[in-house]
Amino acid sequence: MATDMVWTIARVIMGVLAVGLVAAAAGAADPLPSWNDGAAKKAIVEFVARVTTEGSPDFVPAAERIAVFDNDGTLWSEQPIYFQLAFTLDRIKALAPQHPEWKEKEPFASLLKGDLKGVLSGGEPAVFEILMAAHAGMTTEEFAKIVRDWIATARHPKTGRSYTEMVYRPMLELLAYLRQCGFKTFIVSGGGIEFMRPWAEKVYGIPPEQVVGSSIKTKYELRDGRPVLVRLPEMDFYDEKAGKPSGIHSRIGRRPIMAFGNSDGDHQMLQWTAAGVGGRFMGLIHHTDAEREWAYDRASSIGRLDKALDEAQARGWTVVSMKDDWKRIFAFDATAR
């Protein structure tokens, strides 16, 4: 039998199998068990059915089923400080013995005394200097190892859990459900792309090539004949606010049909998604649960959600209330509500 024909037959078999499985998944078991039966869950399931049902006017071929997710506050927590900032502070402390001059030199002196306000008084340049001291100067392989070591050992200051336990179980279910239904799931985060990739595949099932984030420049060098990429203290791309549509366009090259965010940093990504032709789904995770997680929106310095919430309400985008829509938030939550 010709190879082409073998493959054609195989594709048909796999296609039939996949369609049957999606039906089985939808019918036989709840794909989103940590979601309460409410408007948000209903909207998600109905949207997925519309775009995956052949013959439906909103049917979208699998190759175009791009779903994008912010990370901080959308897939995992971002309080009391962005987790990448916690990593940064830990990294500076770990490096301090090699930099005795930091004791006298701002913004490091304030940071090492635990005086975050003192750091912030230096404005953006001070924050940038600290970020670069923690993130640049090493090879990409060395940095990946630093991140892996940190994520394996660091603990969240409030829960005492590892940071990767602070991911939202309902969102893990949603990611898996979408992939079962032929979607390609991407992270589109203001966080550092190389801070996320070392663990995103294991934790979210999202491979490195589907992680979009902020980045610094790298420089190719031969060291003793061996090529390395050295991380430079220079921004390459800032994947936040109006940068997110640019990042999506340059890294993915297709407009998403589904986007989830939780803050005004995701506003333009949601607008960009909404402006496409055909069925679209725009979702906002609303932090409404002070007891099980945190409650914050319009007045928060971290994850401020204001203009995007207005537009969501005006346009009927889906707003997910963590308190009402989620039975469990974290996998370690003892009881479901």
Add this chain to the structure above:
Amino acid sequence: MATDMVWTIARVIMGVLAVGLVAAAAGAADPLPSWNDGAAKKAIVEFVARVTTEGSPDFVPAAERIAVFDNDGTLWSEQPIYFQLAFTLDRIKALAPQHPEWKEKEPFASLLKGDLKGVLSGGEPAVFEILMAAHAGMTTEEFAKIVRDWIATARHPKTGRSYTEMVYRPMLELLAYLRQCGFKTFIVSGGGIEFMRPWAEKVYGIPPEQVVGSSIKTKYELRDGRPVLVRLPEMDFYDEKAGKPSGIHSRIGRRPIMAFGNSDGDHQMLQWTAAGVGGRFMGLIHHTDAEREWAYDRASSIGRLDKALDEAQARGWTVVSMKDDWKRIFAFDATAR
């Protein structure tokens, strides 16, 4: 049955099916019929078998089977000028009526008189000005349409064929064969990412999210409430020479196990691929066929192949001679040799 279990069983069935098919593909029919039986073809087939055979010491899980291909001179021709330069010249001519001032203004005046030498006498700034006049100032959607219209109508000056007919049939077979064997195929080109994406999926089977290339910056704007990305006359990323490993790292985030190029612009990409742990394949397309295509290497201004050829010979990378290794070059070649 629980959804998880349904999916686990399905994955096992699909896995068995896929392994059987790869074996069938390898055994039942020649996956590379346009390649002559020689050292290059043998090296490719043996490498693919090594990395896809479970239990082999060089086995690579499917998720890590990343193969990267340069475009100009590797997947399609690049003579007598890079095809994107032909696009640029056509675009400037099409825009000229809206720019009467170009008649007197260099480098446009020389270009419109067909005096390419005059253009080049202005050096890099002149070339950059022309490139930006052709590539920037419109929205990303408008630019994609301009490219689609051009690629559908423009004809190669020597063959009279459309540019997308000038792709190498043996390389199309190789791309398809690799994908059948679980590889993810990427383009990593010095050419413009938005010049390739509008047709790369149809022509090469490579989706937009697997195209890496040079890019200019874009700016997010609301026009009458509708979001657009405007292309700015400012370089974002130059994906050539030492830029290619950076591009691979930032866009793909995994080191390729297979890389094909044809010029010194691909040298660092091949070095970066070679430096990984485990089985690797580095290939160079050597333009040796003046009759059916073009013959050029060390002395060529376009697609100069010199240092990379030295390293390939020193390290035993695979050098594909178009004249000797390919039965047909283009699909339109009347006879195979």
